[in-house]
Amino acid sequence: MVLHLQSNLTLSQGARLMFYALTPSETTFKEVEEVQDYVQQATPYFVGLMIIELVVTWFHKGKTVFRINDALTSISAGILSRLPELLGRGIELTGYIYIWKNFRLFELPWDSAWTWWLAFLGVDFAYYWLHRMSHEVNMLWAAHQVHHSSEDYNLSTALRQSVLQKYFSWIFNLPMALFIPPSVFAVHLQFNLLYQFWIHTEIIGNLGPLELILNTPSHHRVHHGRNHYCIDKNYAGTLIIWDRIFGTFAPENEKVIFGLTHPINAFEPLWVQCHHLLYIWKTFWGTPGISNKMSVLFKGPGWQPGKPRLGCLEDIPIISGNEMPHNPQIPVWLQLYAVLHFIFILGVYLHIFANKSVLSEFTILLGIGYVILTLSSVGLMMENRSGVAIIEIIRCCLFLFLELGSMTGPLKLVTEVGFSLSLAFWGLQSIMKI
Template identity: 35%
Template sequence: MTMPSAETIMLFAIPMFFVLMGVELLAARLMRRRVYRLNDAINSIGLGVLSQVVGVFAKLLTVGFYAWVVERVALFDLPTDSVWVWIGALVLYDFCYYWLHRCGHEVGILWAAHVVHHQSERYNLSTALRQTGSGVLLGWLFYLPLAVLGVPVEVFAVIAVIDLLYQYWIHTELVPKLGWFDRVFASPSNHRVHHAVNDRYLDRNYGGIFILWDRWFGTFAEERDDEPVVFGTRAPLRSWNPLWANIEVYWALAKDAWHARRWRDKLRVWIAPPGWRPADVAERFPKPAFDIARPEYDPPVSTTMRAYAFAQFLLLLALGVDFLGVAARLDALHALAYAGVLLWGLIALGALLEGRPWGLVVELPRLALLAAWPMLVARVPGYVGFVDDLSIVLPVLAVASLPMLLLAWRGTRALHAPGAPEASPGPL
């Protein structure tokens, strides 16, 4: 049995992600439902790009250590050409994923990584791409049983992608309950419950492909027609900064650990369930109570700024795909530099969509770098990517973007002036 590599599957899947998002957007409009917001979608997809970029550098830890265990500890020498090995490995992987996912909601330091996926206050296919950049630090530990059993590295890498890709389609509000399917598999209805902050639904339905794990281990909850799902987290992010999205809970845990008077509490902060705080810390540094009726985070920006951010984000996506295609041929320093440019762009766009003045400060030099990018990558040993084909286009786009940016910024600042009318919700 021959399967394409995990990298090949993911590169082919990326275009389909956006095709299906387009289908969902069209369906939502026909149904007169507004399930997307541009700023939220850019933030979610951008976090997905960042997760994939981090994954390039994390392979040594995730796949590398897995391969080491298979080579030295495996109990069985399992073949890669057996369909039963693939099926069994996929079922076992999903079982391990259930426990990783469940612990991600029950252990503070694991929630700090997983929280990224739950921060969106919308629920659509872009939310599926909203993935953590730090989950690789500890998540790989949960899959070592597969290595001990001897599941080959090639099989493990592909089934990991299959399990992840399956979960893409269940992130939508538009697919109703599916009868018997909901009783066996993770489905849109089941997974909507998982993303809810309602008391009835909180911390339920962890299965990736199979919902049977939740039914067997007592973590299942059914979506009810009399209680609509409210999405997000109980401590809302309220930011479009992808870097802050990845570190906000780590920072909160670190502050609580620092302020705790007892050493036992300093350690417990990291392993206690999310939301637990030492009594002395909670008393001295209280946090606002959870409000399920809170308004969505949607800072006002001009229509021109939304158009500018959308155009620049499309270009960043293209560069992100280019990075994934060339990263294996770059040395570590140049790969890190390319990743840094992508992160720079995502942070700048996030700040502009929040209407923050420093967004303009970091975006202007980024446009200058974009203009010089073809010349810079041409000097990189081993680089063979599509930026070579855009040696004229990128500088032209960067120069043309400058007046649009200044016009967009002027309109956004006007919206933040005292007495300014509230901005319209935007095209999505």
Template identity: 40%
Template sequence: MLRNETKIWLDHIIADSSLGRRMLYRLNLNSLRHIYYLITPSETMFETVDEVPNYTAQVSLWWLLFVVVEFCLLLLRGHADRFALNDSVTSISAGILSQCFKFGGRTIAIFVYEYIWNNFRLIDNSWDSSLTWTFCLFFQGLYLPSLQIGFFWGIHTIHHSSEYFNYTTALRQAAIQDVGLAVYDVLQAFFIPPPIFLVHRYFSEIYQFTLHTTLFDNYGRLGIILNTPSHHRVHHGRNPYCIDRNYAAVFIIWDKMFGTFEPERQLEKPVYGTINQERTFNQIYLQFHTLYELLFVKWRMKTEKGEWMFRGVEKLKAIYYPPIYMPGMKVQPYFHWFSMVDHEEGIPMIEDEVVRYNPEISIWKKIYCFGHFLLLLALFFHFEFDRSQLSYFDFSLKLAFFIATMQCLGAFFDRNVSIHAGKPF
């Protein structure tokens, strides 16, 4: 009896339909080259968006393998300080949350995108046109000056909140980031077919994962055109010279064209994080507090004399102007919006001794948290494989479990210290 039950259990474990077997199928050379955007038009052209694979899910296991390899290499090179358990768990948890809020694994914009394409397109480009495919490649590679808009920065802040720069930082994405990106995504709907757009949307995000590491610098002469880890480290720095620089997604040439390129300084390495240090690992707080402050706090600020700092139309500027903007600061027209005349204005200098937020907890609590995080990760992979078959109730139940687990882990890492007294979260 016991032998038969063991055999049945093992059959389930190694069956083709098992999670482990399905995940291993994704560890192939095709999905590996996808990480570096090494694709051809012929293999990535589809007539409808429903035919477009979820390329993000296909490379997800490679991403985790990259994280493990990077950690081992940094450890061997004596750079263990470039990783932290609390930070990495928080970053990967944010990535899980961002994927949960995609509909069927796809960007939210695709629904509006298809409507605009079907009803208002200006050019009737074919879905199997190599020329259109190539044009979209460069358009998707365009940088994202949307971060000059306070509202969009409020959505994106969590990605910059890590004080480390490694592959887990790449996964530290906003749960509702597609809401902000949708404004830019749908601009392509007037002339680029939805399947081509969706393919490049996937690969643009996937390629950016490779930029979040200190293991590599530039890619030789390719770094003249392509975005590289060195270029992107500047984008994540809070040093005054790093602010509002190197917005590129894939092609750094756009920053060079629009005057926002800044090379990494060897004598002043980027220090990572936001200019106001995030002193928590609370996932919900990190996801939404900057957006909350921009929408409900900043425009109601008062001077020491009790007078409104933002008056009349200035209240809208508090939300939509560059996030650092305060009354009296000078802005200039830039691209399609405004930027600061002096991008270093109001940015504090890097302190002499940089102290990261890293509350000490016992090794047993770390093991406990890591064990629960691995369980969370396994359940998420099950969720990703089966989400199309889940009812709304089951989907909501799993999402609630994910969020509750993330909040508990954050509380452990914060040592249950209440640091947000009087704040909304």
């Protein structure tokens, strides 16, 4: 498999990209088509920073900060969230461009540093309200809860993104489309997301005066906590000033316990994405009265009849500080098998993204389906669930039959032998259980 992950960034620019430290002169474009795919180009920097975090925590604490099951689930969510982009321009840009072309009131100069900085503030302000509403409106929380479902807090957690959130997040950015060119908006939409990667870590403590202005790891740890003092706090993207202005700020004090207030105890990525939608469906039909049914959808996820809009803090389980994350024990060989096949499917995913302009729509759809099947199977392995053998037999047969990955030479031979051995192994497993 040949990867063509093109990058127009220097090493210095790539490093600064992760901290919103590129200048207007480096990231100003006239047409939206000229804007680079910064998120895709950031992939090696994601990996590099995670390796640094791994090494630092190992030497500092003598243990790894990553659990294989949780980290694979987070990275799977990140992959799933980007797959729709293989089929065309994202809805966030499509909706923005439509408003810009048909309803803009005036046009700020695309090559002005003032426009760049105004877009920086506008995107961050819009993100604050998108993020806040994603916690305060149950239907929006159904998407955003994916990001909070990890009981760990490390850089892999930043990749745990929702497939569905982008289908409503674009609405919050539309006011900017009345005057800010799409090319400028497209840059900051990516930068705002990339900045939030490095703040998902426990290895960085208090950053002094920067804590007053910027969203930092300390502030964002609070946001991911299920302690009572952490609930519905620190919604910032890049600037913490919005939380300070609108009364949603809380500093970090006692030890933060991460995850959902009611953990889902699952690693299968499709269930992680969709479980809250099923909960809403059941609650909606089980709640009497039209008004109450609408409240189930549009009030907070903790709302119940007779309760405040966002629910009661007293209904949230009290944190003892001794909570242990969900961590099913599975054989080492199965963990190794899952990791190897996960690395392979990550390569397939990168290959499809790098070559999407020359691949047919059918090939892309086929690749998307196979990626989803693999990620789901790996998640079920991490849960030590029955039925994995059948899924793996199907998955290995599909790979060998369809020859996914466009490989040649020794790599093709090694991969085919690997998948053939995997197929034989799971076939024997199925026979032995009959």
